Amino acid sequence: QQQVKQSPQSLIVQKGGIPIINCAYENTAFDYFPWYQQFPGKGPALLIAIRPDVSEKKEGRFTISFNKSAKQFSLHIMDSQPGDSATYFCAASMNFGANNLFFGTGTRLTVIP
């Protein structure tokens, strides 16, 4: 059973566009929601994370929107660049990230110049 459902599986946008990746979860005990970015042949790297006491968090061009009542969260990439082309994973865990992470299935993003 997939604890975190992620969509879409792949996404292609033009440079400057705003790709949006969505994730949904069922377990209301989750209290930490990170996003990881993975380039081919590399390990995932933490991009940005949010806790359920806020509805939005921005770090540079990356924004997480969080809807606690709908049990959904999403990643927005402003002014996307070809260098943002990577696979993005959402995840969720309990105990503010100190416990096991449950990962989404990943979204392969391609930004066309």
Add this chain to the structure above:
Amino acid sequence: DGGITQSPKYLFRKEGQNVTLSCEQNLNHDAMYWYRQDPGQGLRLIYYSQIVNDFQKGDIAEGYSVSREKKESFPLTVTSAQKNPTAFYLCASVSVTANYGYTFGSGTRLTVV
């Protein structure tokens, strides 16, 4: 620099052979994890360990074994019982007190020849 090191980067296994993948971290993290990633797929949990000398099976533990004799080290052995071992293997660690989420290694690509 603190980090998590996986070696080797590439590994080739003959049919019926056991191989061991190394994972070392100097982050003083308590918990360590092994994931398998197949092309275009998400991350599947193989084994994890939250304290020394203790570990638990993940979703796909069959054909794999681990040990955790030191806090810094969590080697993964891919045994001959694993019938389809060709994949990208990722090790991760996390502090159960610092709430910073997972840190991943750069991965080992295992190929059966």
